[in-house]
Amino acid sequence: MIKSGFPAYRGDLRYHCLGCEKEYPGDELYYTCPECGSVFLLKDHNFPNLKEVSGEKWRALFDARAAGKITALRGIFRFYELIAPVFSEQDIVYLGEGNTPIIFASDRLRKNVGQNLAFKNDGQNPSASFKDRGMACAFSYLGRLVREKNWDQVVAICASTGDTSASAALYAAYADNRIKSVVLLPHGKVTSQQLSQPLGSGALVIELPGVFDDCMRVVEFLADNFKVALLNSKNAWRILGQESYAFEVAQWLDWDMQDTALFVPIGNAGNITAIMSGFLKLKDLGLITVLPRIFGVQSRHADPVFRYYQQKPEQRSFSPVQVSPSVAQAAMIGNPVSFPRVRDLACIYEKVQGRGTFNVVQVEEQAIIESMLLANQNGHITCTQGGECLAGLMRARELRLMDKNELAILDSTAHALKFSNFQEMYFSGSFPSGYDIVPKDEYVNSPKQILSEVEKERMSQEEFTRAAAEKVIRVLGLKSD
Ligand SMILES: *Cc1c(COP(=O)(O)O)cnc(C)c1O
Ligand SMILES: [Zn+2]
Numbered sequence: 001m002i003k004s005g006f007p008a009y010r011g012d013l014r015y016h017c018l019g020c021e022k023e024y025p026g027d028e029l030y031y032t033c034p035e036c037g038s039v040f041l042l043k044d045h046n047f048p049n050l051k052e053v054s055g056e057k058w059r060a061l062f063d064a065r066a067a068g069k070i071t072a073l074r075g076i077f078r079f080y081e082l083i084a085p086v087f088s089e090q091d092i093v094y095l096g097e098g099n100t101p102i103i104f105a106s107d108r109l110r111k112n113v114g115q116n117l118a119f120k121n122d123g124q125n126p127s128a129s130f131k132d133r134g135m136a137c138a139f140s141y142l143g144r145l146v147r148e149k150n151w152d153q154v155v156a157i158c159a160s161t162g163d164t165s166a167s168a169a170l171y172a173a174y175a176d177n178r179i180k181s182v183v184l185l186p187h188g189k190v191t192s193q194q195l196s197q198p199l200g201s202g203a204l205v206i207e208l209p210g211v212f213d214d215c216m217r218v219v220e221f222l223a224d225n226f227k228v229a230l231l232n233s234k235n236a237w238r239i240l241g242q243e244s245y246a247f248e249v250a251q252w253l254d255w256d257m258q259d260t261a262l263f264v265p266i267g268n269a270g271n272i273t274a275i276m277s278g279f280l281k282l283k284d285l286g287l288i289t290v291l292p293r294i295f296g297v298q299s300r301h302a303d304p305v306f307r308y309y310q311q312k313p314e315q316r317s318f319s320p321v322q323v324s325p326s327v328a329q330a331a332m333i334g335n336p337v338s339f340p341r342v343r344d345l346a347c348i349y350e351k352v353q354g355r356g357t358f359n360v361v362q363v364e365e366q367a368i369i370e371s372m373l374l375a376n377q378n379g380h381i382t383c384t385q386g387g388e389c390l391a392g393l394m395r396a397r398e399l400r401l402m403d404k405n406e407l408a409i410l411d412s413t414a415h416a417l418k419f420s421n422f423q424e425m426y427f428s429g430s431f432p433s434g435y436d437i438v439p440k441d442e443y444v445n446s447p448k449q450i451l452s453e454v455e456k457e458r459m460s461q462e463e464f465t466r467a468a469a470e471k472v473i474r475v476l477g478l479k480s481d
Pocket of ligand 1: 129163233267270413
């Protein structure tokens with residue numbers, strides 16, 4: 001079964017309903033169960049056959065592929081057999097996603113936090129967020145459907161807090177021109193960088209008043225009543241692609257997950273679903289022997305999953321929340337679509353590895369933005385959601401949930417540059433009151449202007465150079481030797 005070259009193994013993937021357990025064939029698009037309305041996960045019915053190969057052989061195969069040169073296997077499909085083993089080599093779309101670096105904190109940051117930690121920079125994906133992992137899989141699937149079924153046109157649609165639309169528009173722009181990209185955004189609730197992405201990729205961008213949850217209800221209505229391809233994480237193919245995050249973490253740590261805790265921001269809860277599902281597969285196949293601990297992190301301004309797990313196990317019931325403004329805007333979601341997936345997987349996760357392996361912590365807005373600033377002032381490139389993870393780690397330490405030997409891997413889900421508007425609001429003290437953020441001098445940084453345009457006009461080039469240099473010397477307190 002294991003040979004070099006493109007894999008020969010093919011899975012038998014079926015949509016598995018988390019509500020009524022009914023299954024549907026994997027060669028058609030389904031988002032929610034026609035029977036009961038619940039969400040799906042895709043299940044490979046040939047997965048038990050993969051267990052005939054030892055964990056050691058799997059590790060060797062994936063390690064060999066990491067050095068391989070087959071384009072289709074360079075990204076998330078390095079882990080082909082574990083992700084969506086139904087594609088042929090030509091089906092696979094690769095735009096450089098996956099294989100993002102894990103960067104260990106400097107001694108200074110580690111001492112400051114009191115814990116060994118590293119960021120996995122998922123902002124180093126092509127559209128600068130982790131969403132590309134799922135999109136690569138969803139578009140490989142969609143492209144194949146269009147070819148096989150000979151569709152003459154298909155509208156690929158999503159609602160977004162910014163990054164799903166950036167990613168969907170990018171992959172659609174690369175794909176078969178029968179696929180047309182349409183994105184629905186909550187007006188004023190995505191950053192200008194995020195808005196520029198689908199516009200630049202040539203997608204049709206539609207803005208609606210309200211928040212993400214409002215846009216999501218509109219695309220759900222469209223997906224239920226018209227023939228459109230939904231690219232939100234209800235689309236179970238996206239979840240499969242996002243599992244690659246877990247596989248990469250395990251591989252980079254040499255398949256040893258002992259004393260490791262992953263921190264993941266929760267918005268629509270697709271990412272944390274995929275990460276738990278991914279680690280469970282690795283454990284099942286013997287690639288790893290223990291599951292890492294998982295910490296979901298939510299802002300107090302958008303915390304429905306945290307609230308659910310705060311209740312006593314036997315009394316838990318889920319209610320959506322009304323969100324308030326959050327700097328972790330990409331996770332500002334009150335009614336996460338993948339919540340039922342999290343509930344199922346967290347339960348399995350704890351059954352396999354014991355209590356305390358799955359946790360959700362809640363953090364303040366002030367802590368989120370200041371954790372991002374702290375990380376970036378120590379050489380990282382984290383977004384506000386990565387800041388949320390660092391705030392979550394500090395919170396977990398406060399609650400004495402961390403062991404001193406544990407390594408914390410924090411998910412920087414996007415690139416810092418996408419969220420520079422929040423940094424700017426902090427530095428200029430211009431946060432609207434709804435954010436509950438008051439800047440502290442120690443974190444603020446701003447450009448210092450030392451000569452005006454008018455002063456420059458009055459000077460010759462030499463005078464200007466000398467005057468400016470003198471100002472810099474004064475600012476820095478430099479002494480000539
Ligand atoms: C989408 C997104 C999240 C939230 O992920 P979910 O899968 O919706 O929980 C967090 N951070 C960034 C940068 C995102 O784009
Ligand atoms: Zn069902």
